[in-house]
Amino acid sequence: xxxxxxxxxxxxxxxxxxxxxxxxxxxxxxxxxxxxxxxxxxxxxxxxxxxxxxxxxxxxxxxxxxxxxxxxxxxx
Numbered sequence: 001x002x003x004x005x006x007x008x009x010x011x012x013x014x015x016x017x018x019x020x021x022x023x024x025x026x027x028x029x030x031x032x033x034x035x036x037x038x039x040x041x042x043x044x045x046x047x048x049x050x051x052x053x054x055x056x057x058x059x060x061x062x063x064x065x066x067x068x069x070x071x072x073x074x075x076x
Contacts, residue, residue, distance in 0.1 A: 017033060019063065020063070022036065040056075
């Protein structure tokens with residue numbers, strides 16, 4: 001069961017990458033996508049962690065509300 005949950009989590013996270021248009025915007029360059037995520041993780045280790053989380057959470061909620069690529073998350 002744990003393996004199935006982990007697989008679902010990874011699929012959903014991949015869907016978030018797609019919803020953010022990162023695949024298209026980076027030309028599916030996985031090194032660039034990983035670099036973006038590493039940079040975000042570094043920012044979350046900084047002094048302005050809470051402010052950054054608040055900003056990203058707000059933007060994320062707006063993106064979900066926009067309905068762009070909403071078919072990726074129709075099972076939720």
